[in-house]
Amino acid sequence: MFSYRHAFHAGNHADVLKHTALIAVLRHLTQKDTALNVFDTHAGAGLYRLDGDYAQTSGEAADGYLRLIFKQNEALALANQTQAATKNTTSKSSLEALPAALQDYLDVVASFNKGQNHKVYPGSPFIIHSLLQGRDRDRLKLFELHPTDAKTLRANIAQLDAGRLITVHQEDSFEGLKKFLPPPSRRALVLCDPSYELKTDYARVLTMMTDAVTRFATGTYMVWYPIIPRPEAHELPRKLKTLAQRAGRAWLNATLTVKSSKLTTDDAGDVVRPGLPASGVFVINPPHTLKAQLTAALEATAKLLAQDKNKSFEVESGSGA
Template sequence: MFSYRHAFHAGNHADVLKHTTLIALMKYLTQKDTALTVIDTHAGAGLYRLDGDYTETSGEAQEGIFRLLSEPKAAAAPVKKAPAATKTAAAGGAKPAAAPGWAPALQDYIDLLRGLNPQFAETGDIAHLKIYPGSPFIEQQFLSGRDKLKLFELHPTDFKSLSGNIEQLGVGRQVAVSREDGFEALKTFLPPPARRAMVLCDPSYEMKSDYGRVATCMADAVKRFATGTYVVWYPIIPRPEAHDLPRKLKTLAVKAGRSWLNAALTVKSSKLTTDTTGEVIRPGLPASGMFVINPPHTLKAELQAALPQMVALLGQDRNAGFTLEHGG
């Protein structure tokens, strides 16, 4: 049950999508004067070392944040405009061209990384990009004194790391860390006192039951507090449960009469290949998605600008592309 450690995956392409989206959400939701409650059901360790043993062992950050930042970004033609609902890789597998400079949502993401890595900010040298924030640190960056952040993490080692990392922030009672099952603990915080909340549900999916638990948890949350913003990250892998989850969330949102947005980023083929010796090579995680119930009205346009750049810079083969759907 506790085999998954996000430290192996920190800064990968899924984190680029997840955290760019999360920053856009937090930036919008914290603009209002009314207090916001943010609940992170599977918080992880909070901070990660990109030069640590876990990250260097997996190499996933090299195909994620390091690849994003090492590619020329000011070169080519403007990003091709996406249709109103959906955009995929260009015909024939060509990558969409990157826009001059960063899309605003990606710029915000990179600026946050610079804030945590002063030497990287000063020099621009990605060799100095060593600290990577998990969702708890991203969420806390945007909170005002009136807002609250509830973090849940069951893994004993990650819970200990999370508690220590949050303590270093010196934010007192603004952030609460609990070693509890986030799926179950969420129920006790909805509806929130000030009637404004954002929930991030980002389990490991190491157990097939997680897919069903996410759908059930979100259905219960929307029933308890219909106007909250609910954010679900999910992997896109050759497993029926993975493909069923966004469909279930869409059905849930439609039945509840709530707006929704689904953004998915594919960086490579999901097919198994073989090396010269006939050994099977597994592709790792080829794609992931972010499903948002009650998204801000600004989110679609922000991701429409950012996703083509993610494909152009993170795509590894002709299967790279993205979809962006919304409704309600």
Template sequence: MFSYRHGFHAGNHADVLKHTVLIAVVKHLTAKPTALAVIDTHAGAGLYRLDDDFAHTSGEADEGIRKLLALAEPTPLVQDYLDLVRSFNREGKAVRVYPGSPFVTQALLRQQARDKLHLFELHPTDSKSLESHVEQLEAGRQVHVQRADGFEGLKALLPPPSRRGLVLIDPSYELKNDYGKVAACLQDSLRRFSTGTYMVWYPVIPRPEAHELPRRLKTLANQAGKSWLHATLAIGQSEEKPVPGEPAKRPGLTASGVFIVNPPHTLKAGLQLSLPQLVDVLGRGRGKGHVLESGGR
């Protein structure tokens, strides 16, 4: 159950998509003066080193964040993403530290508005790392960490006192029943807090549950009478030929998606500009592309 470690995948194309969207959503929500509560159901370790053994083993950041860093004219959403990642590294130096969703979010929250960040992580090693990393923030009561199941812990936090909130749901999907849990979590959460913004990340893989999930999420949003936005990013299959005498590289994840319920009204236009750029820079062969669709109220 606890074999998945995000350190192998930090800064990859899926993180690029997820964090580009997350930054745009949080920036929009914090533009209003009322306090915002953000709940991250599967927070991970919070911070990652791109020069440690995990990242070196996979090399996925080389095909993700590091490719984008050389962009001459990023779109506004991509620029915001790159600026935030660079802010965790020394100016003018190579990017070696990569912020996970908790630190991406916290960097944008406001002390004066009394924004809150609730983080759940069940993995024993990652939860310890998360607590240690959060302590370094010295953010006081703004950030609360629990070693608990985020699917269950979320229920007690909805609705937040301010009635303004964002919920990020992105389990590892290591277990097949995670897909059903995500759909059930969204359905229950919309009953408790129908005006909240919900962002679900998921992998696009050849598994029936993965293909069915966005359809289930659309149905739930439509039944609740809520607007929704769905975006996917596929980098395609590598066209590199295998090196004789060396083991063939495993293809790994080639596509992922994000589904947002009650999205900011500005997000679709921003992604219409940014997704083609991400495909141009990160795409590597057959199957590359993107999808952007919206619906609901």
């Protein structure tokens, strides 16, 4: 049960999707001064080293966040060359421009690194905290059941000296979230992104969301899920859509595919598994600005992170009517 460690996957293409969406949602929610409660149901360790043993072993960040940085620097170098060759001072900005939501994601992650370092990758707890700074009435509650990650998370959070803003709960969030909904402020964002290490997680996510929407219908709920050859993975977004429609709530589903999910064989004839080919983010009660932001961001992301011709993205939504 405790074999999954997000440190192996920090900064991969799934994190790019999840954190781009998370930042866009939080930017919208923090436009209001009213207190906001944010719940991260599977917080992990909070901070990750991309030059550490775990990340180096998987190398997944090289095909995610680090590839985006490389592509951005490549585009900037090309812009500089073009500008120098043509002596055109207006061409540079058009060549290096990225969609606003994707650029915002890169800027937030870069803020945790000095210069061109790019060795630290913030998990969702630190991304959320960075966007809540200066909002003393907001509260961030982090759930992490893994004993090692919970200990590391507490140590990382202690460095922030955030006081009452952040609390860490080493408990099963599938049950623990219930006691906090609805929040006193009547404003909340719930981020749910389990590892799905156990296939029962898919059903538990649906049960959690059903209970949460029943308790607090106007909260914003964000669920990340993998897209893999498993029936539960494909059924989850369909069931979440049904949940939102029955509750009369607006919804949005965004997916990012970077490669084929088909098994291949190497030169020795051994089967090679492709790893995670795609993932999705399902949002109940999304900001009205989110669809346009993610459509632009994921169109660029799919091109930049494509590992084969099967790259794609999709953003669909529906009203609560």
